[in-house]
Amino acid sequence: MVNRDPDKTRLxxxxxxFDEINQHGFQAASLAxxxxxxxxxxxxxxxxxxxxxEMGYAVVDELILESVKEMWITPLKNTDNIIDALxxxxxxxxxxxxxxxxxxxxxxxxxxxxxxxxxxxFRERINSIFDLWRTTIDEKLKEGQKNxxxxxxxxxxxxxxxxxxxxxxxxxxxxxxxxxxxxxxxxQGLKEHIETLxx
Amino acid sequence: MVNRDPDKTRLxxxxxxFDEINQHGFQAASLAxxxxxxxxxxxxxxxxxxxxxEMGYAVVDELILESVKEMWITPLKNTDNIIDALxxxxxxxxxxxxxxxxxxxxxxxxxxxxxxxxxxxFRERINSIFDLWRTTIDEKLKEGQKNxxxxxxxxxxxxxxxxxxxxxxxxxxxxxxxxxxxxxxxxQGLKEHIETLxx
DNA sequence: TAACATGCATACTGGTCGGTATGTTTATTA
DNA sequence: TAATAAACATACCGACCAGTATGCATGTTA
Numbered sequence: 221m222v223n224r225d226p227d228k229t230r231l232x233x234x235x236x237x238f239d240e241i242n243q244h245g246f247q248a249a250s251l252a253x254x255x256x257x258x259x260x261x262x263x264x265x266x267x268x269x270x271x272x273x274e275m276g277y278a279v280v281d282e283l284i285l286e287s288v289k290e291m292w293i294t295p296l297k298n299t300d301n302i303i304d305a306l307x308x309x310x311x312x313x314x315x316x317x318x319x320x321x322x323x324x325x326x327x328x329x330x331x332x333x334x335x336x337x338x339x340x341x342f343r344e345r346i347n348s349i350f351d352l353w354r355t356t357i358d359e360k361l362k363e364g365q366k367n368x369x370x371x372x373x374x375x376x377x378x379x380x381x382x383x384x385x386x387x388x389x390x391x392x393x394x395x396x397x398x399x400x401x402x403x404x405x406x407x408q409g410l411k412e413h414i415e416t417l418x419x
Numbered sequence: 420m421v422n423r424d425p426d427k428t429r430l431x432x433x434x435x436x437f438d439e440i441n442q443h444g445f446q447a448a449s450l451a452x453x454x455x456x457x458x459x460x461x462x463x464x465x466x467x468x469x470x471x472x473e474m475g476y477a478v479v480d481e482l483i484l485e486s487v488k489e490m491w492i493t494p495l496k497n498t499d500n501i502i503d504a505l506x507x508x509x510x511x512x513x514x515x516x517x518x519x520x521x522x523x524x525x526x527x528x529x530x531x532x533x534x535x536x537x538x539x540x541f542r543e544r545i546n547s548i549f550d551l552w553r554t555t556i557d558e559k560l561k562e563g564q565k566n567x568x569x570x571x572x573x574x575x576x577x578x579x580x581x582x583x584x585x586x587x588x589x590x591x592x593x594x595x596x597x598x599x600x601x602x603x604x605x606x607q608g609l610k611e612h613i614e615t616l617x618x
Numbered sequence: 619t620a621a622c623a624t625g626c627a628t629a630c631t632g633g634t635c636g637g638t639a640t641g642t643t644t645a646t647t648a
Numbered sequence: 649t650a651a652t653a654a655a656c657a658t659a660c661c662g663a664c665c666a667g668t669a670t671g672c673a674t675g676t677t678a
């Protein structure tokens with residue numbers, strides 16, 4: 221090692237850990253594979269992270285949360301028509317999937333399923349991500365009811381929960397079926413449901 | 420050991436493995452904990468199952484598949500009104516959950532998330548369970564279209580996918596939130612959607 | 619009842635795991 | 649430039665893992 225760049229080293233570890241966790245889950249994620257992949261030594265890893273658990277937390281806080289914001293939160297914040305925005309998001313999410321990456325599913329849901337019964341730190345972090353997502357949809361639906369784009373009669377909170385649940389469920393089914401078509405077909409029903417929320 | 424009962428021993432191992440997998444996932448499931456729990460020796464375990472993997476397969480084939488049939492398949496087969504039956508099933512599923520067991524989520528989905536990218540044997544087994552569930556709904560929706568209980572215009576295949584996805588997604592959200600209320604609220608939207616399928 | 623297979627028990631193996639002790643190299647700062 | 653801290657490297661540790669070798673007890677069958 222000649223040129224040191226601690227930030228770069230840390231980020232490389234974080235990215236490798238993200239991939240490793242996505243492929244094997246957190247518990248089966250191997251530090252040995254991560255340092256092999258990044259060509260970073262074990263000493264360097266433990267210099268940047270006090271433990272495997274803390275590294276996992278950092279993956280959630282710095283990578284997963286940010287990617288959720290980018291994909292699901294920000295596009296909703298900057299719209300005045302939540303219905304159209306949601307439909308667009310769903311198509312965009314389908315479009316980003318191919319037969320190669322469909323099998324990895326949703327990183328949030330993967331970690332949620334595996335770690336929430338085992339570790340409270342993971343559970344709280346993931347739960348706050350779901351909360352952020354759901355409350356963002358809820359608020360925009362309420363806003364839509366005020367500006368006349370969303371039907372007044374619907375329960376916005378229940379709709380928000382339902383939308384998040386349906387997206388996660390569809391991603392999960394598609395992951396297991398290894399099929400983008402399954403994702404598309406499963407989400408078709410959601411899109412029709414979302415249309416019925418329109419005023 | 421005085422009275423031998425190999426079937427009982429095998430079933431005890433299978434049940435303990437099911438619990439262990441549900442709590443820790445398959446990869447982190449510990450044979451040491453399973454034999455401690457059942458008070459069965461390691462030699463006996465390996466007499467009944469050739470490997471941990473095969474024991475996992477047996478859990479899916481003999482326990483998980485059967486419980487899915489009992490909870491989601493059989494009640495649908497014996498009905499002439501799929502809409503009412505689905506709504507009843509959902510309420511029944513909510514009713515079976517409490518704050519203690521909500522955190523375990525759906526065994527099928529748990530294993531699907533963890534194992535489908537890693538092991539093809541698990542993936543195929545779980546996929547066939549989802550297929551059985553989904554096609555059962557599909558067939559009954561088609562039947563309903565013929566006997567006049569289901570709207571003719573709907574795409575039954577897409578609806579079946581969507582229903583399964585929404586149930587799995589809601590279970591997943593509730594597991595992470597450790598809240599039956601989250602399950603109830605998330606599934607409320609599904610129930611309303613199912614109502615719209617009625618003729 | 620003798621022969622054999624099934625069912626079970628114990629002790630052990632090689633390998634991987636996360637984590638640490640200890641040292642060296644590079645960068646910062648006084 | 650000397651002192652100090654940050655960044656990285658290597659070798660090792662005990663714990664746990666799935667799996668096995670071996671032997672004994674029980675049940676079945678000839």
